[in-house]
Amino acid sequence: MTDTLRLKASPRGLARAATVLQGGGLVAFPTETVYGLGGDASNDRAVARIYEAKGRPSFNPLIVHFADLATAQAYVHWSDMAQRVADALWPGPLTLVLPLREGARLSKLVTAGLDTLAVRVPANPVARALLRAAGVPVAAPSANRSGRISPTRAAHVLETLDGRIDAVLDGGACDVGLESTILGLAGKPTLLRPGRVTCEQLTDLLGRPVAQRKDSEQISAPGQLGSHYAPSALVRLNAAEWEPDEARLAFGPVESCDLNLSPTGDLVEAAANLFEYLYRLDATGAPRIAVMPVPHVGLGVAINDRLSRAAAPRN
Ligand code: TXA
Ligand code: MG
Numbered sequence: 001m002t003d004t005l006r007l008k009a010s011p012r013g014l015a016r017a018a019t020v021l022q023g024g025g026l027v028a029f030p031t032e033t034v035y036g037l038g039g040d041a042s043n044d045r046a047v048a049r050i051y052e053a054k055g056r057p058s059f060n061p062l063i064v065h066f067a068d069l070a071t072a073q074a075y076v077h078w079s080d081m082a083q084r085v086a087d088a089l090w091p092g093p094l095t096l097v098l099p100l101r102e103g104a105r106l107s108k109l110v111t112a113g114l115d116t117l118a119v120r121v122p123a124n125p126v127a128r129a130l131l132r133a134a135g136v137p138v139a140a141p142s143a144n145r146s147g148r149i150s151p152t153r154a155a156h157v158l159e160t161l162d163g164r165i166d167a168v169l170d171g172g173a174c175d176v177g178l179e180s181t182i183l184g185l186a187g188k189p190t191l192l193r194p195g196r197v198t199c200e201q202l203t204d205l206l207g208r209p210v211a212q213r214k215d216s217e218q219i220s221a222p223g224q225l226g227s228h229y230a231p232s233a234l235v236r237l238n239a240a241e242w243e244p245d246e247a248r249l250a251f252g253p254v255e256s257c258d259l260n261l262s263p264t265g266d267l268v269e270a271a272a273n274l275f276e277y278l279y280r281l282d283a284t285g286a287p288r289i290a291v292m293p294v295p296h297v298g299l300g301v302a303i304n305d306r307l308s309r310a311a312a313p314r315n
Pocket of ligand 1: 060180
């Protein structure tokens with residue numbers, strides 16, 4: 001593979017990125033959650049290259065991104081429940097899994113053989129401009145090698161994918177910092193991955209309970225892979241005190257640490273900082289990263305989900 005183009009989110013950079021996508025190339029682009037590794041979802045070769053660039057097991061299906069709701073609806077069987085959550089939360093950090101529409105022009109590799117499709121309309125203005133300009137459905141997993149930390153900066157993308165993808169569109173830091181919440185609506189509403197949109201919010205919107213997927217259940221979400229979002233250093237959770245060889249990641253008011261997710265204990269700020277700080281502490285070369293407890297409420301559920309995967313036993 002040749003060099004990865006660095007593109008700015010200027011009109012020229014966007015036009016160039018759109019052309020690369022239309023030509024079957026791979027472009028990493030910012031969304032409000034994390035950077036995505038985009039390819040034309042209707043092009044088998046482009047989708048195959050996404051799996052190859054990530055080193056991702058091919059049974060793990062991809063989210064397809066659209067510029068607006070109307071375009072997304074052409075690919076799935078829409079429902080009242082989908083309408084209710086999309087009205088309230090799209091564009092935004094929420095992915096819906098819905099029955100795939102027969103005859104939808106998508107590569108079979110996108111769904112990995114499932115009869116459902118994960119669809120998302122992101123809110124980030126650079127993402128929306130790119131999707132509009134490209135005019136193709138864009139399959140995009142997080143733009144990192146499989147199992148590594150998700151990227152919230154263009155530099156993170158280059159750390160694991162430089163030379164493996166055609167271009168990266170630099171739109172600065174991602175606001176949310178955690179991957180989208182995934183809500184399964186192909187059967188009874190099920191939270192497949194926690195994120196900024198919480199289970200409580202979805203329950204309120206739908207006016208009915210939202211089941212929580214257990215990790216032991218066989219469903220195609222990243223949770224089925226024990227270790228995920230992992231830095232090179234080992235990760236120790238719920239640290240009450242620090243040990244000498246550890247990089248120290250704090251939450252809330254503390255006297256000494258290397259980095260603090262949020263000195264004031266703000267979960268939104270902590271989520272936005274999480275992956276960037278794991279990248280930075282990993283770069284210090286410390287053999288272990290110790291992380292203080294993060295309260296398991298609201299957005300803390302999603303933060304703890306990512307932290308426990310980072311700390312899971314490695315294969
Ligand atoms: O915030 C995000 O969602 C980012 C940005 C780029 O949009 N994307 C992202 O993609 O996190 P990825 O591939 O890293 O995680 C998407 C997860 C996959 O692990 C997959 O298991 C699940 O979504 N998924 C995709 N299609 C599915 C389906 N039909 N049924 C159940 N889960 C599905
Ligand atoms: Mg990912």
